[in-house]
Amino acid sequence: MAPREPASSVSPIPWAAALLLAVGMKRVLALPEICTQCPGAVQNTSSVAAYCEKTTSKIMQARCCLNQNGTILGLDLQNCSLKDPGPGFLQASTAVIIDLQANPLRDGLTDTFRGFTKLQTLILPQNVTCPGGISAWENIAFFTDKQICQEQKDLCNSTGGPETCPENGSCESEGPGLLQCVCADGFHGYKCMRQGSFSLLKFFGILGSTTLAISILLWGTQRRKAKAS
Numbered sequence: 001m002a003p004r005e006p007a008s009s010v011s012p013i014p015w016a017a018a019l020l021l022a023v024g025m026k027r028v029l030a031l032p033e034i035c036t037q038c039p040g041a042v043q044n045t046s047s048v049a050a051y052c053e054k055t056t057s058k059i060m061q062a063r064c065c066l067n068q069n070g071t072i073l074g075l076d077l078q079n080c081s082l083k084d085p086g087p088g089f090l091q092a093s094t095a096v097i098i099d100l101q102a103n104p105l106r107d108g109l110t111d112t113f114r115g116f117t118k119l120q121t122l123i124l125p126q127n128v129t130c131p132g133g134i135s136a137w138e139n140i141a142f143f144t145d146k147q148i149c150q151e152q153k154d155l156c157n158s159t160g161g162p163e164t165c166p167e168n169g170s171c172e173s174e175g176p177g178l179l180q181c182v183c184a185d186g187f188h189g190y191k192c193m194r195q196g197s198f199s200l201l202k203f204f205g206i207l208g209s210t211t212l213a214i215s216i217l218l219w220g221t222q223r224r225k226a227k228a229s
């Protein structure tokens with residue numbers, strides 16, 4: 001018979017160290033999917049990498065520039081054969097700078113950038129228009145192989161912005177070329193004309209008590225069944 005290894009060969013100290021390491025690593029490993037969607041690291045000429053290097057509190061991880069909280073501030077998906085940025089793209093809605101150059105992108109990106117209110121620099125292939133069109137950006141620069149949409153305009157600030165919202169609603173930017181009207185506190189509904197807060201509490205109240213009633217009923221019947229058998 002082959003000699004068996006003693007079962008207690010694992011000492012607790014390396015185990016604890018490994019556990020600590022794993023917990024520490026989790027922050028690094030829990031990278032948003034969009035950052036690894038495109039294989040490989042960024043090129044050393046990347047504008048996103050350059051932006052990321054400007055302060056020490058930001059780090060480049062795969063294709064993303066993250067702050068200490070793991071929030072995406074920059075995303076470089078250049079030369080990734082992308083026809084569209086994909087459903088995970090919304091993870092990058094906090095980004096200040098995004099590079100999508102050298103991709104066979106389809107036109108009509110306005111909806112893709114809904115919610116990207118922080119975006120200030122967007123690098124695109126030359127044959128794709130900046131989301132929201134020329135009026136959504138302070139400056140658009142054209143180059144032979146790319147274009148750069150710079151400084152997102154706040155539509156709520158430009159003429160016609162505030163007036164587009166009803167009296168008791170306020171205008172909020174929703175990304176390049178997009179805005180929404182948000183009803184003031186205490187108003188809701190069409191054109192924010194309904195007063196009184198929407199009774200979410202009441203709704204959950206009803207739902208909650210219904211759930212409770214069903215639970216009690218089920219508990220009762222199960223108990224009876226258990227007794228009978």
Ligand SMILES: *[C@@H]1O[C@H](CO)[C@@H](O)[C@H](O)[C@H]1NC(C)=O
Binds near residue numbers: 044045
């Ligand atoms: C980028 O890398 C290439 C080689 O891969 C090198 O020739 C070039 O100098 C680098 N550029 C910068 C700005 O580091």
Ligand SMILES: *[C@@H]1O[C@H](CO)[C@@H](O)[C@H](O)[C@H]1NC(C)=O
Binds near residue numbers: 068069
């Ligand atoms: C990180 O998050 C905390 C709270 O969520 C916030 O107070 C802090 O400003 C954030 N730090 C950065 C660098 O965004």
Ligand SMILES: *[C@@H]1O[C@H](CO)[C@@H](O)[C@H](O)[C@H]1NC(C)=O
Binds near residue numbers: 079102
């Ligand atoms: C894109 O990547 C391919 C390799 O995957 C490389 O040969 C090509 O030079 C790259 N193009 C640009 C514009 O970086």
Ligand SMILES: *[C@@H]1O[C@H](CO)[C@@H](O)[C@H](O)[C@H]1NC(C)=O
Binds near residue numbers: 107125
């Ligand atoms: C832009 O050009 C690429 C090829 O260079 C093509 O695949 C892509 O469909 C074009 N996009 C638009 C919006 O014309």
Ligand SMILES: *[C@@H]1O[C@H](CO)[C@@H](O)[C@H](O)[C@H]1NC(C)=O
Binds near residue numbers: 152153
């Ligand atoms: C919008 O207007 C507010 C105040 O009127 C100003 O503080 C803010 O900088 C403006 N934003 C832009 C993007 O122009």
Ligand SMILES: *[C@@H]1O[C@H](CO)[C@@H](O)[C@H](O)[C@H]1NC(C)=O
Binds near residue numbers: 166167
């Ligand atoms: C907006 O609210 C004020 C009271 O705060 C009210 O007098 C007014 O009628 C409201 N306007 C609309 C369009 O509902």
